[in-house]
Amino acid sequence: MKVPVIMLSSVPDLHSYIDKSQLTEDLGGTLDYCHSRWLCQRMAIESFALMVKQTAQMLQSFGTELAETELPNDVQSTSSVLCAHTEKKDKAKEDLRLALKEGHSVLESLGELQD
Template sequence: MSQRAAGRQAGIQTPLQECGPSAPLPADRVLGSGAVLFPGVFDQHGCPLVIFPADGQDRLLELSKAEVVDFINYFHALFNRKYEKQSLVSVVVDLRNASPPTPKFIMESLLLVQEHKRTIHSVYLIQPKKKDVVKPLLKLLNLSMSCSASFKTILLREIPELWNYIDRSQLPASLGGYFLYCHRSWVSFIKEIHAFVQEFLSVVQRLPSCISTLQALSRLPLPSSFSELQYFCCTNEAKFLQLRRELGLDELLKTL
């Protein structure tokens, strides 16, 4: 099985292009929390899904809204660069067992995402079971609809209603789907790819200078005597090895 195929089974989509130095990888505490996910699945509009799972909501409230916004923006930008297109994301929020602060935290985070530029296509909300959570949620939905940074919001009473908008092959088991997702594997994969990309960019930045040095060496006249030729080869081999160290090829290969 190829690495790409194996990655898909773990809920991984290979990011072929990075987000650039202006977009650092989200912090370990955010990636590892499992409170917000970007597993590489899609709704019926073809929008990649951001998922707020029910079992991560205690950890979600330990994060800041800014961290949630940065997470969504990072992976949204990564997706767009990989596929070389501008796609919106859709969001699935499982509020079945949510506590009162959770819907407010999530909705305000999503509004912050949308405030900068239009990023979110649709938000699928699975209705809370607790009545003291439902009423504040409805007020939040009315508020979001009145904002200029609005997005389409779909309130669902039960999980099966979600399947009208997202194929079950694109949903994890917690949402009644068949998609195999391992969060630990996803985090490990993302961090490995990020490390490789950063090392690759570092090599690319140093490459022009190294090429210029090699071109200068190639134009040197060859010595006429054997002893001078030995010295010439020894000296230039040392320069070549120094260039290799400066370029960082060995470090890059270690990340493969």
């Protein structure tokens, strides 16, 4: 497979092949791009995605546990099981709050691009 290669002698020559809106300022274009900002945003998105995945797995596991748990016949044991489930529910709610907060943070960071 042959790939054509075009040799250019200057940046203005590049403009006849690529629209200025697709080039960064250092190449005479108008595209607003900052690689370090892009990296930070990409890392934040990856971190958020991992957090959401882990939270979803934890919720799936907790849901399965709830569905499969049989409550004991004595009050003390039942109370103990319900306490454990309440603690897990509270942990799940906190994990969801943290994920929501991080999601808003990522969204705000991406929104800065629109300003």
